[in-house]
Each structure stands twice: as C-alpha cells, then as structure tokens.
Amino acid sequence: MKPVIVLGSGLAGYTLVRELRKLNRDIPVTLVSRDSGDYYSKPMLSNAFAQNKDATSLVLTPASEMAKQLGITLLAHTDVRAIHRHEKRLDTCSGALEYDRLILALGADPIRIPLQGDATGAVLSVNDLTDYAQLRDALGTAKSIAIMGGGLIGCEFANDLAVAGYAVTVIDPGPYPLASLMPEQAGKQLLEPLTKLGVTWRFGTAVQRIDKATSGYALTLAGGTVVHADLVLSAIGLRPRIQLARDAGINVNRGIVVNERLCTDDDSIFALGDCAEIEGRVLPFVLPVMHAGRALASILNAEETRVNFPAMPVVVKTPVHPVAVLPVARDAAGAWQVMASGQGVKMGFFDEQNKMTGFVLTGEYVGERSQMTKMLR
Template structure:
C-alpha cells in the first residue's frame, strides 16, 4: 500500500499527522515540505518578543525529532511540482536539483497561505518584511536588533498587525500602524468596539494612521526608511513590516484540477473534487468557510484523521472564539456569520465592554469581549451560539 502523503509542515500538516498517529501507529506516513520542517505554532510569532523568546527557542522540534516522534518520513527542502490525481502520483524536485515521482494512497494538502504583498514604489520596498514563517521571523528579528531608534511602521491594522504592534510597543519600539480602513480589526469588530480597542492601544503608545495607504518606501543613506503615505504624510522608520493579510496557496491545487474559490474547496469531510485528495488549514475553504485560526485547524485534523483511517467523518465546527494577543486591550472575538443580519447589543464596564450580535430571531450569533471583566463571560456566551457546522448525528 502506498503511503498517505501530507504536503506542508505547518500547524495543519503536523496536527493531521499527530491525530492520525493516535488512531493508526503503523500506516506509512510521508510529509513533503519546501522548508526545513521545523514544528512550531505560527501564532506564537506575534508575541514572542515580549515573552523574551529568541527565534531559536520557538521551534518545538526539527525534522529529525518529528520523524521519530510521529514515526513519519519527512522530505524537507523538497518541492511538489505537480499532482497527477488520476495516477495518484506527485512530481517532486529536490534541493540538489534531482526529480522523482512519489505515489500516494491518499493526499492531504496542508499548503497554507502566503502573505499578501502590496505593489509599493521606492528603492526600499524590497526591504519590507512579512512574517508568515519562523524563517521570516528570524530575518525580521535580526532587522529589529539592528534598529537604533526602534521606529517600526506596520502596514495593516488587522489581527496580526495589531498583535505585532502591541508586542513591539511592549519591547520599547515606537510603532505606527497604517491601514486603508477607517478602524483597526475592521473585519472582526463593529465600529463602536473598534473605536474603544483603538483608544486602548493608542494609550499604550501605538500610533494609528488610518484611511490611507503606503505609496512609496525609500531607503536613506543612514539605513532608515522614508515612508510616504497617500494622504501626504511622511514617516521615518528603522523597519517596515507588512501584515495586510494572507492569500491561500491555491496554485498546486488548481494545476491538478482541484476546485478552488477563496480557498481549496472541500466538503465537511475535507475531501476535494479529486478522489483521495483532502485539504485542511489556512488553504482550505470548508463548506464555504475559510477560517485561518487555530481551533478550526484542530477540529479539521481530528475529523480528517478518522477519515484517513477508514471512518468517514465530517468536521464539526462549534462556536470558536478567537483570542487576540493584545494585552493593552484584551480582546476575544466570535465573529457572526457573514450572511446573517445582526444587531449589536452592548454593555459597558469600567475596563471595557461586551457586545453581542443578535440575529432577527433573537439568537446570539457572535460577540466581542473587550477587557478583563467582559472576558469572564466567554465560556457562558460561547455555549449559547449555534454551531457553524453541526456535529453529525
């Protein structure tokens, strides 16, 4: 029997392997990845500085350790150049330039998402950093360690941008966040909560420049950067970080005739339209839902492990709140489904607020908890929200 092959060594790939090994210690498993296959949790990157975690302390295990731990062969620094779905074969290219063919019995796409990069003018634009992997984080940290005045401009006031802003502000950096949106966390928060959230971060020292975007980044002779904004404002920075979002990696799936939309399209069982090919993680759009967060990945991995082991299992999505790592403004968000009309009911506290998203039938469909007092209601409120994908009967 050919091995089960997992493409990708991120959180999703390792979670799928780990959950499958709990059920089946013997079936041959093969992981293929373009990087070094270090096992780490990507969400830890956005608050590692304040926690005094050096980049080399973040990885939980290298390829050798994970091979032994999961009884799994790992081909790192190896690229999948094509998928022959009918033949159940992969075309591989190795670090030494050699090519080979790998057969599979079942294939798991855990290929993640790439950082979106804006087309920005100027001779400093190539120095704009993204942090979507541990290797990129190592480069960014090395840049930060060389910053004399510790001035950092962050492009993007979304979840990752705000988390990095808070982390860097807590470590003595002067942070300015630029975003085209009128508020931070525009896709997650209603405007009245976003305003309070922004105020809390501003009081911690973070500066926001909203309703505009970066047009040009010039590198100065002293190694600093001049950042020109569309509103005419100019900023000086020692480092520039782009955190404007992620785009699922779809090319390998599309070339193999696998259906995609925003992500790789799967049913509730995580299967694609091609036989014996599955997808999970940041690349997977499951039943129309693209949820690049930790809890959905864990739910996917548990369900997929059972399916790969012969027990067809649909993923169950309960209500899954997202904790935003911004200590200056402690925040938990459970977004309401995008296709549901809701009204917001808000209760204010001395240290924050609780906002509930109520649909037309009076059902709680989401909530936002800002501050320590509101956070205490997380568990009770989560139980009241209907499942996103109900458990199978």
C-alpha cells in the same frame, strides 16, 4: 503499500498526523515540507519579541524527533512542484514520490499589494520561523517600525513591538483597529491602551510608495502624508496557497475547495488548514485547523466522519487589552448591543429575531468566552 503523503509541516499537517496515529499506527505516512519540519506554534510569532525569544527557541520539537514520535518518514526542505493526479505521483525538488492518498496542508502566503518606490523589496511579513528570524535580524539597529494593517496580526505585532521598546506606527484604511472583526465601541477599547503604550495610528489611509530615506524608509500615504520608519512590516492578510492544486486541475476558489469530508473533487486528495476552503469557508485559525485535523484522521482511517465546526471565538493576543471575538458576516442583518462595560466591553450581535449570533469581549470580560458561546443559538 504506497503511503499517505501529507504536504506541509505546519499545524494542519502535524495535527492530522498526530490524530491519525492515535487511531492507526500502521498506515504508512510520508510528510513532505519545504521548510525544516521543526514543530512550532505559529501564534507565538506575534508575541515572541517582548519575551526576547529568537527563532530557535520557538521550536517546540525538532523535525527528527517529530518523525520518531509519529512513526513517519519526514522529507524536509523538499519543495513539491507538481501533482500528477492520474498517476498518483508528485514531482519534488529531489525526485518523484508516489502516494495512495494525498493531503494538502500547504498554508497561505502573505498578501503583497502593489506599491511604488525604490524600497518596496524591503517590506517584511512574518508567516513562519524563517520570516521571524529575518525580522529579528532586521530589527537589530532599528528604533521605529511602520506596520501596514491594523487587523489581528498587525495589532498583535504593534503590542509586542511597542512593549519591546520600538516606536510603532500602524497604517490602516479602516477607521479603528480590528474594524473588519468588531464594532467601533470595542475597537476603541483596544485603541486607547495601545496608544498609551506608544503606538501611533494612521487610519483611513494606505501606503502608496516606499522609498529609501537618509536613514530607514519614507512611506508616502494616500493623501501625501509621509511617515518615516527604520523597518516596514506588512500584516494585511494571507492568501491560501492554491497554485499547486490549480495546476493539477483540482477545483479551487479562494482556497482549495473541499467538502465536509475534506475531500477535493479528486477522491484521493484532501485539504485542510489555511490553504483549504471548506464548504465555502476559509478559516485561517488554530481551532478550525484542529477540528479539521481530527475529522480527516478518522476519514483516512475509513470512519464515516464529517467535519463539524462549533462556534470558534478568535482570541487576539494583545496583552495590554485582550480581545475575544466571534465575528459575524459583514452583511449580517442585526445590530451590536452593549451588554456590560467597565475596564473593557462585552457586546453581542443580535439578529432580527433577537438571537445572539456573534460577540466581542475585551479587557476584563475576555474570560467570559465559554458563557457567551453557550448563549449562542
């Protein structure tokens, strides 16, 4: 019997296999990953510095132990280069593999924007354990860090690195932190405590060039201002890994396109996690990955299941002023309203029928997530 082959050993790949094993221990599973296959929690990467954790100590379960626990064949450090759909075969860097069903859990790549200058190659981004190890090495003698992007990941790193004692400057084209997720009043609640922690902000602008300086780097911003830093970290977003699927003729858009059964337009090939576009939505967060993993396990076990996402608030790990947000679409009709304010703010987004369709909680209100979720209609 040919195996189910899962490509990727991130949260999506491992959640799926774990859920499948709860239902069925007999289906042969091969998990193929170009990384080590060690199991870790990716959200820890932007919270580990202040705790002085290195990459090794972030590994929760080594790959060999995962393989044993789950009863799977695990091929680590194995890059998959092509999918031959009609023969149900993969080309990998160490030979061909045949599958019965194929699961794409390939994740996403950090977005790189074109920059000028002689030090553009020095820009780091952190999307896996290897990146995190590199960041720690690079931070060895650094004192100052410029972070490109004041969104979720940028703010989390700003908090973490500022607590760890680095001088952090965040550069973002928006007017305040997390501007794509929440209204100004909530953004300012986060801005103040991070500023008190020592974070410097450059809003309404973007990095255009990065050059080597006598010490560290000189970042030239739109408008001509120059910011100096010993290290540059990019946190401007992720792009789903779709190339492997596209080359195989599988339907892709922003992500690998799947239906509510997480199936691509090839009925032997499924996708979930950061690489997938599920019914038009790319949802690069832990909770949707868990829901999709559970649903796909049932589907592979021949159960009639469809993925169904409840309201899934995103928690921003900025301990200096925590935030939980259920964002609304950029063009949603309605308005944000303050529901309470004190050491933080509680806001709801109300549509034209006065129904709450989104919310943001900061500071002292962040614990009210489940009450707010119940209020959604």
